[in-house]
Amino acid sequence: KQEVTQIPAALSVPEGENLVLNCSFTDSAIYNLQWFRQDPGKGLTSLLLIQSSQREQTSGRLNASLDKSSGRSTLYIAASQPGDSATYLCAVGSQGGSQGNLIFGKGTKLSVKP
């Protein structure tokens, strides 16, 4: 059974700092991995999608890497801003899941202080 773990559970940093969020998964048989952002009481906004054959994806100040063999992904946020404050969720499209549905981690709650 696929399990997704995110570390740390919460993170508080001063504005401008670069930071790394970690995600690990137990079963390397995945279709893809997706990073989302969730604001309080809101839905999910997709940030980056990495296919199983890819090693990384970049979008603006965000860079996500994937090491499928070791079951790890990282989300790098450069020059953090207060507007980046949110919960970041990692989800894997698992081959063992229902029709390729996503298995989510519990998220990392990020707070960027002005």
Added chain:
Amino acid sequence: GAVVSQHPSWVICKSGTSVKIECRSLDFQATTMFWYRQFPKQSLMLMATSNEGSKATYEQGVEKDKFLINHASLTLSTLTVTSAHPEDSSFYICSARLATNYGYTFGSGTRLTVV
């Protein structure tokens, strides 16, 4: 592209009543949609997979008679919480994707409070 709209964004209902939540793919056709539930400070848990024109597939532990799913068209799936109880209070969110090699797009979610 790949926008998913979900309504209502929040609803309060009395115990014993039913509530319907709609999930629409606005600019694409979705033969499959997914319904998740999220409890406070918990991760999203898949409840069921909604298949256009056929019965939904429910995850283990999810009561299909309580959470009725209808996917009558390629752009609309509905989740009806029947005979709601306070323990059904949660955040419900749907998702779909444009194609198998695309990422999933999520609706804005529905906060259900049963009083």
